[in-house]
Amino acid sequence: MKYLVEFIGTFFLVTTIGCTVIDGGAGVIPPLAIGSVLMVMIYAGGHVSGAHYNPAVTLAVFLRGRCPAKDVPGYMIAQVLGAVAAAAIVLFLKKNPTVESGTLVVPNALAAEFLFTFALCYVVLNVATSKNTAGNSNYGLAIGFTVMAGAFAVGDISGGVFNPAVAVGLIMMGKVAVANIWVYLVANFAAAAAAATVFKLINPNDK
Amino acid sequence: MKYLVEFIGTFFLVTTIGCTVIDGGAGVIPPLAIGSVLMVMIYAGGHVSGAHYNPAVTLAVFLRGRCPAKDVPGYMIAQVLGAVAAAAIVLFLKKNPTVESGTLVVPNALAAEFLFTFALCYVVLNVATSKNTAGNSNYGLAIGFTVMAGAFAVGDISGGVFNPAVAVGLIMMGKVAVANIWVYLVANFAAAAAAATVFKLINPNDK
């Protein structure tokens, strides 16, 4: 399950990198989004896999004596697969079809809302309900900055909502069309269920 | 009282979202403000309700086994009500009347100063004076970023002061009119009293 954690963390790292740099990517946003998503994935997965998300980090931790040699290939393969999957998603989200900022293309918005609501719930469950991370002072930082990173990454695709209550508020303010509410309900609740399933899979002893 | 905490947290989340995106909302400010306000409300309310502020998160925590089934409807209702109240406030603050950045419209400024000074005092009392959060390392982050989120959300409505001493300083620097000092004194001290009352309500056993 350590490998699944490495896959997920690297996947969200590379997805965020891709979404924020594919259209050019200068300025303050890509580094802020990338540093933030790496931070939150480390807080979420550190207690399971050590949260490397990077073959160079795995090499460094192995040489320092905190990663068994037998785990090294699995870690690196999971990281590269996570990056490959992320690149495919980024190409889908941003290029297929070319999405104009501000318009809602349903499959892209569904995917974007599913992915980052999954990230949000995955982070919440790991930093705020896991036995292994109990008593930490970083849960608020981790959860808040997941939404920040998601808003930077896919805000122009789906509005960066990740929350059905927020969708209701945005409808009242005229920022989301009533006809699109189902996109958020479906994607956000499905992502919540998926995150709970994955949490149980990677934390089998934490009831 | 868990429901009140969920209402307050979702209210400030959606208020900050609304205030920063209603006029367009591209760029670095909305994600930074939104991630920050979510972070601070989680640090403030986590010890009472778990600080979900999101029906998808409530579903995920329920499926993971850390939210009793009987609480789920109440959480979700409180969250949606918080979002609805926030949307109403945002429409009032930003549209009624249309506020030009830099001019002080008294009712809007009073509301903006009251709301975010309340948020500030509510966060301070919960992260820095509560028995349940004693010994944390996040109190400074939570309090500082409350002011940051508030300044992003309503800085163009009231100046984002939230502090009578700051109002005095800004008058000396010529950034606040002497005739408007009462707005800050009234709104800030009333918000402080309201926050103390709410704190006692949600922490009945913390004398």
Place this chain on the structure above:
Amino acid sequence: MKYLVEFIGTFFLVTTIGCTVIDGGAGVIPPLAIGSVLMVMIYAGGHVSGAHYNPAVTLAVFLRGRCPAKDVPGYMIAQVLGAVAAAAIVLFLKKNPTVESGTLVVPNALAAEFLFTFALCYVVLNVATSKNTAGNSNYGLAIGFTVMAGAFAVGDISGGVFNPAVAVGLIMMGKVAVANIWVYLVANFAAAAAAATVFKLINPNDK
């Protein structure tokens, strides 16, 4: 000594507000700088005075029962005096004479370097060497963001150096004139000595 801590914290809060908003102050910088300086001053002074820096917060903490009535007037007076002193400094730094960004006006640069190197050393001593804050996880955040807030506040006045080694590096890179090195040496080392003195004054039992 609690009152001195309230004075210092409010002083740096209002100085940072003033320096970042006096010339207009829209955009991401003022809220980020203000939230950060408040955060770092809370981490620095929380263990001595509770770090209110705001009469509304003092009122809220008093009503909640964590600030004795006899301390309330002293806290509020210290906060207002800190704000007044800050406003005077801001007017001196930014208006007397009008400073063009990029030119070094010696008295202004000396004052700017002295003030924020004092803030830096004051924060370091309180978060990283005090018995009362031992074991915290926020020392790096507090110290790093002090420099960030200082660079936002007075970067256009003195370069935002606060560090003689950095001054040497900037001379080699051609960003600081050799003839100005004394400004940094004098202001930075004097500020260090002042911060050590103040630390001992406010922490008399911490040898």
Place this chain on the structure above:
Amino acid sequence: MKYLVEFIGTFFLVTTIGCTVIDGGAGVIPPLAIGSVLMVMIYAGGHVSGAHYNPAVTLAVFLRGRCPAKDVPGYMIAQVLGAVAAAAIVLFLKKNPTVESGTLVVPNALAAEFLFTFALCYVVLNVATSKNTAGNSNYGLAIGFTVMAGAFAVGDISGGVFNPAVAVGLIMMGKVAVANIWVYLVANFAAAAAAATVFKLINPNDK
């Protein structure tokens, strides 16, 4: 070894300052990058040397009684040497030859990737695998913001990758040329090995 830690920390502080200010340096990026790199180097080195990285801080800590007189000259010399080395690197990275943003100049890209992947692995090993920092809540913040600071500092030189899996993802997205993959593999893995060696050197009793 305390002196080596002071050298490394000041080196990365001044490298980040130089890279972000040498071409002009107004705006939000330099203070954010500088505050972040100082923060991460403090989290990485605090348990060994106290993480001063600044002769003024060393003076303040000495006067407060937490730095022995015999260490003061060594600390200050290490800090100035770190700043000098950083200035030389910055001049090499940014001026020799003049690098256009977006083009990959191989020696510059190799150096940039080596340096900040070293910083990343050095921070990971110290904050997430050291006995002396076990149980902290800042490891994710420290690691994530190392990448952020590196992306700000050298993003325009090498793309700010610091991670072979990310390089693979960026190749798939068409943001890195396949022919350049060796730059990342060589620089990143070499940096990981160097960081592991340095970690063992500065933490001789932490097996």
